Structure formats: C-alpha cells, structure tokens
Amino acid sequence: MVDITWNDLEVSSRSVVMQAAKQFAETLGDTPQFREFEQSYFGFRQDVEAQNAIREFQQKQASLKALLMLNAVSEEDRQELQRLQDRFYQQPSALRYTKAQEELVAISQEIGDLLSKAIGLDYGATCKTGGCCG
C-alpha cells in the first residue's frame, strides 16, 4: 500500500462519504423524475391489460428466439411479433413508464458524468460487476 499519512481534516471518513451518498439518494429520490418513474412503474405493474400485453409479447419472442438469432423468422411470425409489440407500446401505462424511465435515465446520465469527472473514473462502467453485461 502507499505509505502516507493524511491530514485528518482533509480526509472524508467512510461514514461521511456514506452520509453524502444517503443525502444524494434522498435528493434524487425526491425529484419529480424519480417520483414519476416509481409511480408509473407501480401503475404499469398493476395494469392487467398491459401486463398481459407484455407477457404475450415476451412469450412470442421467447418461442422465436432461435429463429430470430438466425434471422429465419417467417413473415407471418414477424408480423405477429410486431403486432404484439405495438399492442404493448400502445398501452397508456407502458407508454407512461417508458417515458418516465427515459427522463430518469437522462438526468442520471448527466449526474453520472459529473461524478465521473469529479472522481476521475467512469462511474457507470466502474460500478458494473459480473462480466460485460453484469
């Protein structure tokens, strides 16, 4: 390890950093974007029609997985998959949730950039664990 003695006044202790993290999370959790994200998520989860629409789309997609990877889906199946996807995206609760997620991601990316600049490491990439898609 680097053998160095820091001036205690200049060092942020672990508890101070964790307190700043807590304060940050509370502030982000209080933003209109986060509140809308949470509310739209619960709305989406409770919307039976939207849940059926996404389930049907995902089931169809899973059943065609191998063919999709080989780009060998029949025109009929492709149209059916598109129809199910369109039906899902037309659900008002799904639209609201997708829009809320986009807006939360937009401000989170800006904040992530600010944090990365401050610490000299890519915040999002550095916090990624478990392989390339973890």
Added chain:
Amino acid sequence: MALRVKQEAAVGKVIEMTSAQNAISITLLEATSVLGENLVQSEPFLCFQEADRKLHVDREAMRLLTEFAELQQKIRSQQHSGAISESDIKRMRELQSAVGTNDSIQEHGLAQETAIAFLREVNQEISNLLGVDFASLTRRSGGCC
C-alpha cells in the same frame, strides 16, 4: 412525407431529452457535488491519486508500461496474420514478469482496486435507498450490451 414526420419526431425527441437534462435541480447538483468531493477526499481515493502520481513520475514503470502496451498491440496484429515472432513472445514474458514485480505498478493496481471496491459500496448504498441500481441508470448506451 413519412420521412419528414420521422425527422420532426426525432427533433422533438432531442428537445425533450435536452429539457430533461436541464431539469436537474440545484439541490440535486449540490448533493452530487458534495458526494463527488467526499469521494475524492476519501482514503481509498486519496491513496489512488497518490499511487497514480507516483506511477507517473516513475520513469522505469512508465517505460515498462509503454513497451508492454506496444508489444501487446504488435502481438495482437501478428495473431491476425498468424505469424507471431518468437522473440516478441519471449520479450512479452520478460515484460510481464517485470510489471508484476514493479512496486509503483503493483501499488497503483492495488490502490485502484481498493478505490473501485469502495465506489461500488457507495453505489450499493445509493441503490439500496432508491430500490434501483443507480450506476446502470447512468450508463450511456454503447459497448457490448
């Protein structure tokens, strides 16, 4: 006509995204700034900065790293053509051993790992409170996924 509608929709989307980015409150910017400053002033990050400074003034370590990176690149391109030079492989092994025993490089690696582990803990704290992985929200698309 359809293209024009698409273009207009794309412009609308850009405006919408920009307004979302501008919608970051002063309070959130302040909380971000306080978090960033405290992270930089934490012991793991101070150690990392010091190790980074030491590494960059260590000429021998920097020379090793430069040669290592250049040779790695050379071998990678040789792999494509299927003609890897024996002397390059030998030199690569020597460099790997030298990098593995160089104090500045090893300290830098260890300090970086410690800082990353601490940053992940901080992200975990934030994510637990929010109920969603904050780091994944910050990533811009691109890369393997």
